Amino acid sequence: xxxxxxxxxxxxxxxxxxxxxxxxxxxxxxxxxxxxxxxxxxxxxxxxxxxxxxxxxxxxxxxxxxxxxxxxxxxxxxxxxxxxxxxxxxxxxxxxxxxxxxxxxxxxxxxxxxxxxxxxxxxxxxxxxxxxxxxxxxxxxxxxxxxxxxxxxxxxxxxxxxxxxxxxxxxxxxxxxxxxxxxxxxxxxxxxxxxxxxxxxxxxxxxxxxxxxxxxxxxxxxxxxxxxxxxxxxxxxxxxxxxxxxxxxxxxxxxxxxxxxxxxxxxxxxxxxxxxxxxxxxxxxxxxxxxxxxxxxx
Numbered sequence: 001x002x003x004x005x006x007x008x009x010x011x012x013x014x015x016x017x018x019x020x021x022x023x024x025x026x027x028x029x030x031x032x033x034x035x036x037x038x039x040x041x042x043x044x045x046x047x048x049x050x051x052x053x054x055x056x057x058x059x060x061x062x063x064x065x066x067x068x069x070x071x072x073x074x075x076x077x078x079x080x081x082x083x084x085x086x087x088x089x090x091x092x093x094x095x096x097x098x099x100x101x102x103x104x105x106x107x108x109x110x111x112x113x114x115x116x117x118x119x120x121x122x123x124x125x126x127x128x129x130x131x132x133x134x135x136x137x138x139x140x141x142x143x144x145x146x147x148x149x150x151x152x153x154x155x156x157x158x159x160x161x162x163x164x165x166x167x168x169x170x171x172x173x174x175x176x177x178x179x180x181x182x183x184x185x186x187x188x189x190x191x192x193x194x195x196x197x198x199x200x201x202x203x204x205x206x207x208x209x210x211x212x213x214x215x216x217x218x219x220x221x222x223x224x225x226x227x228x229x230x231x232x233x234x235x236x237x238x239x240x241x242x243x244x245x246x247x248x249x250x251x252x253x254x255x256x257x258x259x260x261x262x263x264x265x266x267x268x269x270x271x272x273x274x275x276x277x278x279x280x281x282x283x284x285x286x287x288x289x290x291x292x293x294x295x296x297x298x
Contacts, residue, residue: 019259019279026221027287033214034288037245041102045211045245047204049097052077057090064208076207080180082192096195098174098203100248106130108249111146112236112256113137113264116298123147126255133176133243136169138266146256146265152176152203154239157186163266174203176242178235203246211238211245214284222280234276240285244293252294254285259298 021027037043044051044062054060056077064076078084087093109126111117111134126132126147133152153171156164156178175197177183183202184192191197205211215233223231240254256265259282264270272278285296 017274019277019283020226021283022218022222022280023225026218026225029221030214030218030284031287033210033217034284034291034293037210037247038291038293041247043102043210043245043247045206045209045242045247047077047080047097047206048101048248049094049099050101051206052094052097053090056093062206063210063213064206076209079207080183080204081195082180082184096201098201102247103250105151105248105250107251107253108133108243109147109253109255110240110243111135112239112254113266114236114256114258114298115263115265115268116258116260117145117256117265118142120145120297122255122297126253129253131173131249133239135239136165137264138163138167139169140167142265154178155182155186155197156235157182163264170198171200174201176203176205176239178238179207180204205238205242205246209245211241214241214245218280218284219277222277230275231277232275234272234278234281237276237281237284240294244288254294254296257282257285257296257298 022030044054051062055062055064072078072084078086087096107129108131109129111126111132113135121144123144123146127149129149131151132147132149133154134146134150135154135156137156139146139148149172150169151172152174153169154176177197183197187197195202215238219231219233222228236257240257243249244252259278262272282296282298285294288294289296
């Protein structure tokens with residue numbers, strides 16, 4: 001590729017429509033959530049041992065809707081377990097979740113797959129963080145730009161995505177999954193029983209929690225404002241919000257998140273689908289940055 005300044009020339013261009021900022025009411029929804037996250041450092045955006053105790057044993061709502069009695073499997077905690085059942089013994093249940101609390105992960109880097117990480121040489125900078133979150137995407141040929149430290153690995157595995165998990169990638173501390181259905185599909189039965197993957201604990205986002213309140217509410221309101229028929233959050237957007245909503249990091253730096261919806265760093269021709277409104281998602285990152293919640297490197 002030809003490099004001019006900080007931009008790569010001669011690569012496919014993203015097909016994202018011109019972004020129009022959200023209307024005042026929609027913007028206020030997002031800003032209010034971000035503000036509440038900033039104020040509440042003891043929030044529960046992921047199922048840690050402490051959050052499970054607060055919800056399941058102490059009866060704290062955590063702002064979640066309780067399931068209808070007719071369908072208890074829809075309770076947020078039960079939904080991450082195979083068949084919606086978990087141990088009745090509280091000590092056994094708690095032992096299945098990471099024992100980490102607010103701020104314990106220190107400075108965090110969240111590395112997505114946008115090609116704007118290329119030619120930046122930030123690999124060492126990324127690895128200098130206390131905790132690095134990343135996908136199980138190709139790493140070997142890109143370490144100068146994306147680093148190699150992998151404390152928390154978001155395990156992406158689909159039948160039609162063959163690029164992920166092909167280099168023996170492994171997390172040093174924890175794994176994350178998009179949802180339990182993927183874990184149940186690709187994990188082993190012994191993994192389901194222990195709630196581990198490759199011998200490591202799993203960090204589960206709280207379904208229906210504050211992260212979802214952000215991306216679901218924002219997209220619904222924005223689509224209504226703009227009279228859009230389609231639009232769905234990108235996986236990377238949910239990933240970043242899950243980390244932010246968890247409160248487990250004292251500092252968050254985002255890498256590989258692009259406002260242009262360009263290609264993946266390891267497959268430049270694979271552009272972000274227009275159904276993902278990258279401008280809107282990047283608007284959230286900028287608002288969060290203005291509040292001191294994170295920094296985005298693009």
